[in-house]
Amino acid sequence: MQKLRGLNDRIVSSITHEPLNKLLHPVSVFSKNIGDLLSLGERLSRLDYRAESTLNVVDFDDTLYSRYEQLQLKGFQDNRGEMGNKFVRENFGFRKFIEKFYSRSRAVEKILGVVESQTETHTSLILTAGMQDLQELKVDSLDICRESVALITVDFALKKPLELIKYIIDTLKYVPGKIIIYEDKPECFEGEMQSIRQLLPKTEIVVDKVFLNPPGMMKQIHSIEQNIYKV
Template identity: 30%
Template sequence: MLNTLNQPQSSALSDKLLHFTKDFETYIQDLKNILQKPKSGDISFVDFDETLYSRIPQFKKDKRFVECRGQAGIDLVYKEIGRDIFLKDYYNPDGVVKDVLSRTDVILTAGIDDLQRGKLEHSGIDKEALVVAEHKQKPKAVLKYVLKSLKSIPENITFIDDKAFDLSEEFRLLSDILQTKIILENIYLDSEKPTEVDHIDKKIFEKGKELVLS
């Protein structure tokens, strides 16, 4: 059992938490508590779009999806096509990447909450889901989930996403804060067989340091 964190250690933790949230005081005591507990188990956080479900069929069927990204894409769905029609036409259980779903504990996706949860429902996916507004908020969501929901630190945290490496520095820091191992899997789906994985690139961070993969 670790001793209670001293003042310098506490200050260092606060500085690191500031990278994720200005409201670090709501996290610091929870973090101190779980750092004194033994680590247990593994958990995976998995993206939805282009990870569990390819958008390539959408792009091929309607070129407007290629041209309209961001807010323009949202307007296309809600104002031109209609949310319910969009979900019915483009999402169903047959389109799910089952090899990835079998490795999924928690879905962590970015976008409009109502739309993302609709995609999951129409795809027949019954998993716990966290929805954040932007991709860059995902590391903070992982931190919050570990502190507030798990209330213990897993031995291994896996993050599977088609843009996982964009968050490398944030997850490296998170592995330091939690003093554990975080595995990033940058996934690429098969363009010809969208329900299959083409390949996966990996990075592994342990206690703030990147491990060299052979």
């Protein structure tokens, strides 16, 4: 362990020139491999920076689409995560489940508008956790064009920050001037904000916590707590 600390003391970020240990959170997905972290920083530093551009990063479940109706069924209340997926497979099948619970007309209107506001300076990414096949069916049920709106599915929400950085490097291929993250459970980004901001030092990063309305108004947002992780 002492040797590792010494290595951290000697290696610096290619972007910030600060000691690497300042970039590492104790449970950070960025900290599993020091070489990978440095590689991300170096690759980001080679990308163009576009100050006028905005990347909207939108969660799906209970952000873009309310699960309130589903969660009134006891089977969903008793089975979450992988057990919830098993419940869907055994009691509905994925396609029948989508037909029963999902349609564009029931999406959260304001968030759907954000997702589809594609311009030369605005790009949207749906970044969601769950089973990839099922999440793809959910997004497709809203008739969102996935040629213009990328979808990334992770198996655990804590992997979202790393996948966001990879998306910027491998798909977006430039560093946006602003990133706005819309999440009902933004805690998956909380422990990584220092790392993200130091990897993207010129980018303004805003995390908005979304609260949806109760039944009867599931297409509407109750409130948004804006910029919850301010610098």
